Amino acid sequence: MAEEQHEDVSRSTFPGLLARMAAERPDDVAMQEKRYGIWQPLTWAAYAARVRDTGHGLASLGVQRGEIIAVLGDNRPEWLIAELAAQSIGAAVVGIYPTSIGEELRHILTTSRARVVVAEDQEQVDKLLRLLAEARHVEGEEPLLVEHVVFYDPHGLESYTDEVLIDFTDLEARGREWGRDRTGWFDEQVAAATPDDIAVICTTSGTTSKPKLGELSHHNLLAMAEHLTAVDPIGRKDRYVSFLPFAWIGEQMLAVACGLSRGLTLSFPEDSATQRADLREIGPDVMFSPPRIWESMLSEVQVRIDEAGWLKRKVFGWGYDVGDKVATMRVTGRTPGAGLALQHKVADAVATRPVRDQLGLARIRRCYTGGAPLGPDVFRFFHAIGVNLKQIYGQTEICGIAVVHRDDDIAFNTVGTPIPGTDLRISDDGEILLRSPSVFRGYHRNEAATAETVDPEGWLHTGDAGYLDDHGQLVVIDRQKDVLTSPDGTRYSSAFIENKLKFSPYVEEAVVFAPEAAGQGMTALVTLDPATVGSWLEHERLSYTTYTDMAAKDEVYDLVAEEATRANEDLPESIRVQRFVLLHKQLDPDDDEITRTRKVRRNVIHDRYADIIAALQRGDDSVTITSRVTYQDGTSVERELGLRIFDLTTYEIPQGRGRRPVWSGRR
Numbered sequence: 001m002a003e004e005q006h007e008d009v010s011r012s013t014f015p016g017l018l019a020r021m022a023a024e025r026p027d028d029v030a031m032q033e034k035r036y037g038i039w040q041p042l043t044w045a046a047y048a049a050r051v052r053d054t055g056h057g058l059a060s061l062g063v064q065r066g067e068i069i070a071v072l073g074d075n076r077p078e079w080l081i082a083e084l085a086a087q088s089i090g091a092a093v094v095g096i097y098p099t100s101i102g103e104e105l106r107h108i109l110t111t112s113r114a115r116v117v118v119a120e121d122q123e124q125v126d127k128l129l130r131l132l133a134e135a136r137h138v139e140g141e142e143p144l145l146v147e148h149v150v151f152y153d154p155h156g157l158e159s160y161t162d163e164v165l166i167d168f169t170d171l172e173a174r175g176r177e178w179g180r181d182r183t184g185w186f187d188e189q190v191a192a193a194t195p196d197d198i199a200v201i202c203t204t205s206g207t208t209s210k211p212k213l214g215e216l217s218h219h220n221l222l223a224m225a226e227h228l229t230a231v232d233p234i235g236r237k238d239r240y241v242s243f244l245p246f247a248w249i250g251e252q253m254l255a256v257a258c259g260l261s262r263g264l265t266l267s268f269p270e271d272s273a274t275q276r277a278d279l280r281e282i283g284p285d286v287m288f289s290p291p292r293i294w295e296s297m298l299s300e301v302q303v304r305i306d307e308a309g310w311l312k313r314k315v316f317g318w319g320y321d322v323g324d325k326v327a328t329m330r331v332t333g334r335t336p337g338a339g340l341a342l343q344h345k346v347a348d349a350v351a352t353r354p355v356r357d358q359l360g361l362a363r364i365r366r367c368y369t370g371g372a373p374l375g376p377d378v379f380r381f382f383h384a385i386g387v388n389l390k391q392i393y394g395q396t397e398i399c400g401i402a403v404v405h406r407d408d409d410i411a412f413n414t415v416g417t418p419i420p421g422t423d424l425r426i427s428d429d430g431e432i433l434l435r436s437p438s439v440f441r442g443y444h445r446n447e448a449a450t451a452e453t454v455d456p457e458g459w460l461h462t463g464d465a466g467y468l469d470d471h472g473q474l475v476v477i478d479r480q481k482d483v484l485t486s487p488d489g490t491r492y493s494s495a496f497i498e499n500k501l502k503f504s505p506y507v508e509e510a511v512v513f514a515p516e517a518a519g520q521g522m523t524a525l526v527t528l529d530p531a532t533v534g535s536w537l538e539h540e541r542l543s544y545t546t547y548t549d550m551a552a553k554d555e556v557y558d559l560v561a562e563e564a565t566r567a568n569e570d571l572p573e574s575i576r577v578q579r580f581v582l583l584h585k586q587l588d589p590d591d592d593e594i595t596r597t598r599k600v601r602r603n604v605i606h607d608r609y610a611d612i613i614a615a616l617q618r619g620d621d622s623v624t625i626t627s628r629v630t631y632q633d634g635t636s637v638e639r640e641l642g643l644r645i646f647d648l649t650t651y652e653i654p655q656g657r658g659r660r661p662v663w664s665g666r667r
Contacts, residue, residue: 010223010437012194015051015088017222017260020591022048024437025263031077034270034278040237041322042077044263050077050172051185054085057175061148061166063115064305065090065189068112068201072096072105072128073120074316075242075268078152080488082118083246084451087218089189092657094201094213095247097596098124106131107210108203110142111445117149118168120234129162144174194469195219195497200256201398201444205371205595213444214396216249223437227419229262231404232366232390238265238285241360243268244293248597250371252370253400254288270305279360287367291594292598293373294389297359299505303532306505309394319351320384322662327383329411330612352400361387368392370401371597375499376412381595383410393476398452399438403474414473424474425459431480432466433459437438443560482602486574497522497577500570502582504563505532509587509594512577519579521649525609526560527551527586533559546644548641551582557644561651579616581645583609584627612643620645 009017019582021030026045032041063069069086071079083093094107098120103621105127108640109117119125126147151157152168168175179186195462199218203211242255255266264286269278306312312665319514320418326344337342356362369379370392382389385601393415394401405422407417418424422436442450454460465480477483484489492510501510501524508529530547535554537544542551560582568576585592592604606613615623 008226010219010226010528012222012261013087013190013195013197014199014221014260015190015216016083016254016460018044018048019190021209021260024168025236028263029265030263031080031266031268033077033268034274037270047077047081051084051088051262052179053172053175053187054168055083055088055175055189056179056182057171058085058091058116059089060174060178061171061401063089063091063116063194067091067115068094068114069118069196070094070096070109070112070114071118071150071246072098072100072124074098074154074272075244075246076120077268078118079120079246080152080266083200083256087193087197088186090193090197092198092201092215095203095245095252097203097245097247099596101127101590102212106144108213109144109146111213112201113142113145113259115147117146119149119151121151123151124156125151125160125165125448129164132164132311132377137587142619158626193218195222196441198441200252202252204396205597205599207232212446212449215441215444216396216399217441218250220399220440221252222261223400223421224253224419225257225261227421227436227438228404229258230420231406233315234258234264238262238264239267239282239363240264240286241267241269241275241279241282241284243272243279244289246598248371249396249400250288250290251367254286254368263483276360279358280357280362281361283360283567285363285365287361287364289367289369289596290371291369291378292372294369294374294378295502298381298503299532300527301355301359302505303535308533316351316355322347322636323352323386324380324384325388327380330408331383333408341599348386348446356386356387364388366390366407368404370394371613372599373478373493373495373499375503377503377573379412383412393474394434395460395462397440397462399440402436402438404628409473410472411469411471411473414469414475417473427461429480430465430467430477430483432462432464432474432476434462435459436640462548468471477565486514486572491651492572492575497567497571497575501526501564501577502621503567504560505529506536506559506563509598509600511600511602513613513616520617520619523613524564524577524580525605525612525616526580527583528556528560530586547586550583551584552644554644557582557646561646561648562653564648565651565653567592576648578649579619579645579647581612581616581623581643583612584625584641584643616645619647621647 021044027043030044030047031042057118069091071082086093089288096108117128118130120301148166149164150166150168150171154167171173173637195218198215200216200223201213203213244251262523267282269275322343329336365389368390368411374391391399393403403415403418403420425433427433439460463480465477465483467475469475478495482494497512498510506527506529509527511525513523513550533550542555550556554576564580589596592601594600611625612623622642622644624640626638627641
C-alpha cells in the first residue's frame with residue numbers, strides 16, 4: 001500500500017487543522033460512536049460545527065483566553081469536541097482519568113483553577129457535586145473554583161436540579177444563540193491562536209507523589225506527530241479505535257495529534273463490555289496500548305488454548321514455532337527462504353491469523369506499547385503470531401514518545417532508536433537525557449519542579465537509567481532510583497523480574513523486593529488475575545467465593561509456584577525469587593497502590609505492606625495482618641487474615657509437566 005505524502009503541520013494548531021479538514025473533506029467521516037449496536041458517524045464538517053457551537057457556549061459561560069477547563073469521563077465525541085472548543089477560543093484542557101476520586105480529583109481541579117468541568121455521566125457528576133458540597137476551602141489548600149459542570153450523558157440526571165449543571169446539548173444550543181450576533185468572532189479566536197499556546201495539560205503518572213500537570217503546546221504535540229509519522233506513515237484511510245482515556249498522553253499522542261494532522265478516522269466503542277467485539281468489528285490499522293492491554297490479550301490466548309482440544313493445541317504450537325522463526329528473521333532485516341515462507345503462509349492461515357482475528361488485530365499494520373516496560377517474552381509472542389508490535393519510550397514531558405523501533409530493526413529487550421528531531425544521550429551516572437521540539441513547556445504552576453526536570457540547555461532529565469547496546473538501540477533498565485545491584489555485582493531491575501512473573505496468565509501484578517541482608521533472597525508480593533485463575537479453578541472443579549478465598553487456596557499457591565519456578569529459569573541465580581505471598585486483594589488505584597496507568601507506587605506498597613515484606617525477608621512460613629472490609633451499605637469491619645508464605649527454594653515442578661511453552665495447556 002502506497003503511503004501518503006504530507007506537508008509539515010507542526011506549526012499549526014489543533015483548531016486550525018480541524019478547520020482545514022472541514023474545508024477539504026467535509027463529508028468524510030472524522031469519528032464514529034457505537035450506540036445501541038449501530039455506528040453513528042460524524043463528518044468533519046459536522047465535527048467542526050459542533051466545536052464552533054460548543055466554543056461559543058463556553059465563551060457564554062465566561063471562559064476566557066488563557067484559562068483551563070477540565071474534562072472528566074470516558075472517550076466519547078463530546079470529549080474531543082470540548083477539547084477543540086476550548087482550544088479554539090484560546091483556552092486549554094486538562095484531562096482527568098474517569099476513575100479519579102477524592103483528593104486526586106480535588107488536587108487537579110484546584111491546581112488548574114478550572115471553573116468549568118465537562119463530565120460524562122451521573123457517576124462523574126456525583127463525584128463533582130460531592131466535592132462541591134464539602135467545604136470549598138480546605139485548610140492549607142486552594143479552594144475549588146468550579147462554577148459549571150457540563151454533562152454529556154444525561155441518563156439518570158433528569159431529576160437533578162443543582163444550578164451548576166448544564167446538559168451538553170443545552171450548551172451547544174446556548175452557543176448557537178450566543179454566536180448569532182457575533183459573526184466572525186470564533187474564526188478570529190482560532191486565527192489568534194499560536195502553536196506555542198498550551199493545548200493540553202496531562203497529568204504525570206505520580207508514582208511517588210501527587211501527579212504534576214504537564215503543559216503541552218500545539219507545537220509540542222504536532223512536532224511529535226510529524227516525527228513519528230516520518231518513521232511510520234499514517235494515512236487518512238487508516239482506522240483507530242479509541243478506548244484508552246484521553247487524559248493519558250498516549251491517547252492524546254496518537255488519537256488526537258496524529259489523528260488531526262493525518263485525518264484518520266476515530267471509532268469509539270459502545271462501552272467497556274463491548275470493546276473487544278467493537279475492536280474486532282472495526283479492525284484498526286494502528287493501535288497504541290500500555291503493557292497491561294497486551295498482557296491481558298496474551299492471557300486470553302493462553303487460557304483459550306489451554307481449554308482447546310489436543311489437536312488445536314498441536315496445530316497452534318506448530319504455527320507458533322514457524323511464526324517465531326520468521327519473526328526472528330524479519331525483525332533483524334532478513335528474508336525467510338522459499339521453504340520457510342511457504343510454511344509460514346500455511347501456518348498463518350490455519351494457526352496464527354485466526355488468533356489475530358479473535359483479538360481484533362487482523363488488519364493491524366503497526367501497533368505500539370509504552371508507558372511501562374513490556375516483558376520480552378510477551379513482545380516476542382505477538383511478533384510470532386504476526387503482529388507488528390513496537391516498543392516506544394517517552395514520557396508525558398516529551399509528548400509520550402522519543403524513541404521507537406523500526407520495522408526491520410526490533411530487539412525484544414530494547415525500545416529502539418530516537419525518532420527524527422530527538423537527541424539522546426546517557427549521563428555520567430547512567431540517566432537517560434532527551435532533547436527535542438516536543439519537550440513540554442513545564443509543570444503548571446510549579447517552576448521549581450520544571451527547573452529540576454529540564455536543564456538550561458533543554459535536556460529533559462527522565463529519571464530513568466539505561467544504556468545503548470552494540471547496535472545503538474536504547475535499553476531502559478528502570479527508574480534510576482530503583483536500579484539495584486545484587487551481592488555478586490549483577491545490576492538488575494525489579495521491573496524485569498516482575499515482567500517475568502507477569503508473563504504467567506495467572507499473575508496480574510507482582511512487586512519484587514531485594515534482600516536487605518546477606519543470606520536473604522529475592523521476594524515478591526503477587527496478585528492474581530481473577531478471570532484466568534477462576535477459569536482454572538472451574539476446570540479443576542474447585543469452588544471459591546471471593547478473591548481473598550481464591551488467593552488463600554493451596555492449589556492456587558501451587559499453581560503460582562509452578563509459574564514462578566519457570567520464570568526463575570530465565571533469571572541469573574542471584575536474582576531469582578525465593579519466596580512469595582499471594583496478596584489478599586488486588587492492587588487498586590483508588591487505594592493509591594498503583595497509578596491510573598497501572599504503574600506500581602512502590603513507596604505506598606512498602607509502607608502499607610511492611611509487615612508482609614518483613615516476614616517474607618525473614619523467611620517466615622506465614623504472616624498475620626489486619627484487613628478492613630467495607631460492605632455495600634457503607635459499614636466496615638476489621639478482621640485478621642493469615643497469609644501463607646511460599647518457599648520456592650525447596651519446590652520442584654511435578655514430574656511430567658516440564659517447561660510449558662506459551663501456547664500449551666496445563667493438562
